[in-house]
Amino acid sequence: MSTPPSSSLLTVLDLVPFGQTGGESRYFALRISRPDWENWRPGQFVMLRPLSFGLEMPWARPFGICHMTTRHMICFFQVVGRGTRRMAELKAGDKIRVWGPLGNGFAVEPETPTLLLAGGMGIVPFVGYVARHPNPWNVSMLFGHRDPLSCYPVDSINEHVTLDTLQETVPGDLDNFIYTLQERIREYAEQKGLVLACGPLPFLKTVRSLALQYGARTQLSLENRMACGVGACLGCVTRTTKEWPVSEKREGLVQVCNHGPVFWAEQIEL
Amino acid sequence: MNSSMDLSVVLAGPHHTLRLKNPVMTASGTFGYGAEFAPYGDLTQLGGIVVKGLSLQPREGNPCPRIAETTGGMLNAVGLQNDGVETFCKRKLPHLPWRELPVVANLYATSPEEFGDLAARLDEEEGIAALEVNVSCPNVKEGGILFGQDPDLAAAVTRAVRDKAPRKPVIVKLSPNVTDITRMAKAVEAAGADMISCINTLSGMAVDVATRRPRLANVIGGLSGPAIKPVALRCVWQTARAVSIPVIGIGGIVSAEDVLEFILVGAHAVQIGTGNFLSPDCAFSIVSELPAACARLGVSSLEELRGSLRLKD
DSSP: OOOOEEEEEEEEEEEEESSSOOOOOEEEEEEOOOOOOOOOOBBBBBEEEGGGEEEEEOOOOEEEEEEEEEEEEEEEEEOOOOHHHHHHHOOOOOOEEEEEESSSSOOOOSSOOOOEEGGGGGGGGHHHHHOSSGGGGGGGEEEEEESGGEEEOHHHHHHHSSEEEEEEOOHHHHHHHHHHHHHHHHHHHHTTOOEEEEEEEHHHHHHHHHHHTTTTTEEEEEEOOOSSSSSOOOSSSEBBBBBBGGGTTTTTTEEEEHOEEEEEEGGGGO | OTTTTOOEEEOOOOSSSEESSSSSEOOOTHHHHGGGGGGGOOGGSSEEEEOOOOOOSOOOOOOOOOEEETTEEEEEEEOOOOOHHHHHHIIIISSSSSTTOOOOEEEOOSSHHHHHHHHHHHHHHHOOEEEEEEEOOOOOSSTHHHHHHHHOOOHHHHHHHHHOOOSSEEEEEEOOOOHHHHHHHHHHTTTOSSEEEOOOEEEEEOOETTTTESTTSSSSSEEESSGGGHHHHHHHHHHHHHOSSSSSEEESSSSSSHHHHHHTTSSSOOOTTTTTHHOOOOHHHHHHHHHHHHHHHTOHHHHHHOOOOOOOO
């Protein structure tokens, strides 16, 4: 059923800056040649390691798969550290070591009203999700962000589903966003819908507590520091609750990379 | 080219011998229980697999963040998180291709007695080819590095494992965090070790200036990766000259050329650790590139090369 991961050396096709406003862009869509996987699921990720990292930066970096076509794969990233700074210098023709598809991916329930909640870069895996959902009219999205909308791949979401956006520019905006989250989660809980969330940790904590409060079926996509992406280094562990399906791992530690990155809200602590 | 070259190595200890089809093993803690890397290569092509460190009881390890990338390497303070020896023997070992390649268990405990109990349990397992005794983990509060820095304690641990696991080759993994590694090497050799592996990680730390926080929750962790290769080579060189038992070199190996460096300074075999994170097929690629790397040097066996470092013109 699920495609086994593989490792390959792929070629950069192009690197497109997003939201450029005169200054240096911090947001990029990276298009690379398509890996030879048969299939993938939205919410899965890849480990990317440009050859230009040399021996100076030994780790690959995990990135959610933004989208894939028959010809290429797109990853979307924000420059946050030395790895992504180096990646912002990638050019067409450069080589990248890529392994994946990794992790489990989001639930897809075609007949269930589905609410996507994205915070900032958390929008990335939903690009592929809405493009591949069989009944996009059952899907809607709420997107909270700090930088201008042009920094994010929103157009590819808009094509498929209803998108509400809220930009946080002054402190009061956050309260407004949380209030909106609360209303939407309550609404989806009442109609027995599915809620999927991806974004920074404080955002996921808020979504999780609201989901548990209203009893909304909710999945959270976590991100974490990873060295291997395959379950070996034990760097990315997160704590489970007593709801975890495997008894010996209840209230224990599981790797985000190969037990997630998508988890049911009630099965993990945050 | 030369893919038919015989790369097999025999690690002959005083009590037991470990035979590998090639010198490339994977290091404990970097290769999970093997299965994690099965999609990226044929496990049975490797010289051997050393599985994640095992303790008698399950251990949770240290809080996160427990890993950090540094220039040319990485720090880890995972703290030996593992499900315990019973779970390993029942759930993990049966899935490893132990009939096709040596699977080495890595042992961690907090006293010689506990090391002995753990060794006795693993001695029963047909699927375990050898025991690697971790007297050198820098990331746990109790035991660990203490054993690795005191020759008498390291000898006591070695003896306990040797006595309780009479059927298995005993490898003792040494720490570089000592003034003189040869004192440790001689002590464990005298206590009955069949072979020595070195080095474990170098104790280190990293700081995030913006937040003024250490990059690891444990503050201090173990440095591994290409950055430590010169230290590892020096330790293997010194150790191989100080003892007569085989030495397995570990530290920053990411290529076939790196393997040959370790063989030249006297190693019988090597382990790939952090290299597995650069690319999940790192160890497999090294195995396939090794014959050509030997051919470039004009040697037809590793035996020819071992310890043949030229010191004079």
